[in-house]
Amino acid sequence: MRIAVDVMGSDLGPAVVTRGALKALEGFPPDVSMFFVGNASDIEPVVKASPLQSRCSIIPTTQVVGMGEHPVEALKSKPDSSIVKAVGLVKEGKADAIVSAGSTGAQVAASTLMLGLLPGVRRAGLVALIPSLKGRFALIDVGANVSCKPLHLYQYGVMASLFMGALLDIPEPKVGLLSIGEERSKGSALIKDAYAALEASSLNFKGNCEGHEIFHGGIDVVVCDGFVGNVVLKVAEGMAEIMFASLKEAATQTGIIKEPGFQKAAGALKQRFDWKEAGGAQLLGVGGISVIAHGRSDEAATAGAIRIAHKIVAADLNRKIVSALEKTPMHISE
Structure with a gap:
């Protein structure tokens, strides 16, 4: 190789x-x-x-x-x-x-x-690994295609599912479609048509998922268009940086930053949520x-x-x- x-x-x-x-x-x-x-x-x-x-x-x-x-x-x-x-x-x-x-x-x-x-x-999709409470999930697309069609989103679900199987050995990744509500009636015409396509597929499709849910770890593959995905990615990175900075500031002010127990917990938290641990995104x-x-x-x-x-x-x-x-x-x- x-x-x-x-x-x-x-x-x-x-x-x-x-x-x-x-x-x-x-x-x-x-x-x-x-x-x-x-x-x-x-x-x-x-x-x-x-x-x-x-x-x-x-x-x-x-x-x-x-x-x-x-x-x-x-x-x-x-x-x-x-x-x-x-x-x-x-x-x-x-x-x-x-x-x-x-x-x-x-x-x-x-x-x-x-x-x-x-x-x-039909369209290449950029997939990124994002940290969650239970490990990591694949977010696709994060910027390659901002003008998606239902077929593109369907293919993103297929490709990212295979990606997660190859990279993290997940046999049947749970797939979710990012939307503004869990109900299948929620979302734009694009989301509704993509929902129907994913639901009829052989994928392990779990329906729509909302923005706050994707970080809980119940979904392995989150499908969206590149505009939405890029915003989610950048917001997640920014929030992680703010969280670490705020934690360090509070720990310094209270004096616990030197405690071995805090350092161990902070290290584990950083390893889970630091973007550097994800490695890189792949163009599928x-x-x-x-x-x-x-x-x-x-x-x-x-x-x-x-x-x-x-x-x-x-x-x-x-x-x-x-x-x-x-x-x-x-x-x-x-």
Whole structure:
């Protein structure tokens, strides 16, 4: 197995991404190797200092797509950018997966345009793992497609269910449709049509779920359009940061911050709800494994994103998605 890592674009710099990738490589079998794509002068010192350098290849590039650039225009104007070259390795069959902490828009655009969609897939969907009281759930879509049709939401439910089965070994993930009420009559025409499609499917569909319910842990896959999903994701991240900051402030003021019991409990809480523990989001439905790490990913978070890519490739997820979507009912509105 070969994994391409775009080391450019991360907020913390290429060296951090490179070290994180090497940390992940330490735990993989000897037949797993990596391509490090980016500025060679940033990559070489880190790789050459590693005992794993024989399993690493450096692909030098001269351009980077910035966070504020228009994704499609940047891809056209920067053919030697790290994201274009890294996705190109997957397209050419030289790599089995691409992992990047750079521009989400650029990676979604590059993966969709260069790798194409899997047979039967109408729109790619970005799935993220979100912490809950009982573990983690998959939220799809979190930004790839803001103009969904009922068929798109149905396919998101199928793809994310297979994703959770492959990644977390959940045999029959419970699927919920994010809406403004539990009743099937609640929601827009899109939600009502998607509800009917999901209900008639072979998925373990549990009906509509409201925003406050999704964090309780009763649902494994939450389906929504990319606009709603991105808002939910950003609100969840912001609330987690506020919660940790408020907890630290209160503990400092009361003096319990130095107590071993508090430190142990706070550590466990942080491990459960810190976004860094999730690793990365995956773009489902494209003709290759494309994992998007958070722009602020440190070494541990980068390693986590690469472990997700490794596990998804090993599970042959895309083949399972194509097989499952062959059974898509023809009557679902597109």
